Amino acid sequence: MPGQEDLKADLLSLEPKGFYFKHIVKSHNWYFSDYLHIPQDEFVDKMDFFKEIVSTELGISFHSLQIVGSAKTGYSLSPHKLFRPFHDEIPGQPSSDIDIAIVSDKLFQQFWDELRTIKGIWYNQRYYNRLTESIFRGYINEKDLLEIKGPCERWENLTRPINVSLQDKLGFIHPITYRLYRSWDDLEEYQIIGISKARRYLEEQGNV
Template sequence: MDGARQVVCEFFEIGCLGSAKVEYFLNVIFGAYGMTSDDFVRVLQEQGVRYVYSHCLFNNEVHIFEQNFPDEHLFKYQEFKARVSDVLGVSLQNIAIVGSAKMGFSLTPGRSYEPFDEDSDLDLIIVCPALFRELWGGYFDYINSFTGRSYSDIAKGVFRHFVSVKAEEVVGDQLQYFQSWIDKVDGLRLQLQLEFKLPMEINYRVYEDWKYVDKYHMSGLSQL
């Protein structure tokens, strides 16, 4: 450990921070943005689910932006949210990247913190009651049509007050029920791919309220 890092380390330890938090802050200060999965596990064990949720899951350090834009990742992430906000009419504060694109590894229970790679999707949270109702209305009309499929998966999400939408899977008979949504996200997808180097599929999870985001992710963290 070099001299400057040693001094900072001793400063934090004097302040009685846990070892995982010390290492995390050192990584940020000295340029190793974000957490490794090992760092994450230590912080989760030492600080608990509430701390990890509040300090790690929804900060502005996003793995895919640190990877694509190491010198301006914070600015680029804000620009990304601004583009989404303009198209969907949702406040920047109600838009967030989650999952492996955010952390650099999966937080899905049972996946052993699989690293983010070229085959990974980008999971995007949108919190907007009006958009939630619009998309749920589309699903409701679709499943009550003659061509509607089983709605068990949709119902599981709605029970948790979110609707998951992957634009690439809205095809055939579903199109008429989601045309407004498709019109918005088709152009947005191309813009995000070109401007932010994001060729992967984007999964939109639209929540009715932030309290349901809290419940869903706190529950997931407690299973790790």
């Protein structure tokens, strides 16, 4: 897996879309190879099993999901914690999350339709701003669903069996979080915006 210096060099030298394809889309995965220490000859089978568990429980295509974030690369690409290593829980700081992107227009539309019927949330400015911004960009955060009665219970019923299976059958020990995307284009756009911000931050810090 690429190390911190490799990621930094690629972040500065590659176009954001090139970085996205090289480090986010391709099949290598830091959590599987470096944390779970899955042997190379078992890697593809384990990744396929991971996809099978998630896609079966959610009723989506086998290829409609992607691990992103620091569990994917080993390091955070968020500007405010750029290149912070994926870590276990330490004093005063929770462990890193395993971030899973779910790409499903059907699920996105189902939850968006449900959210639209819960009129009370639109009178809460915090919910309104956060939800409308994310939905406009083609995604729904799990953390928003979990704060709203109705969608919260339905989402938990969908993901609870996944989390249990990933822990029991694949050895995942870190919190699992999800973001629901309308399309692969929306996921790509979200990731490229984040990569572009990280690159600008790195350049401003004088690391060119």
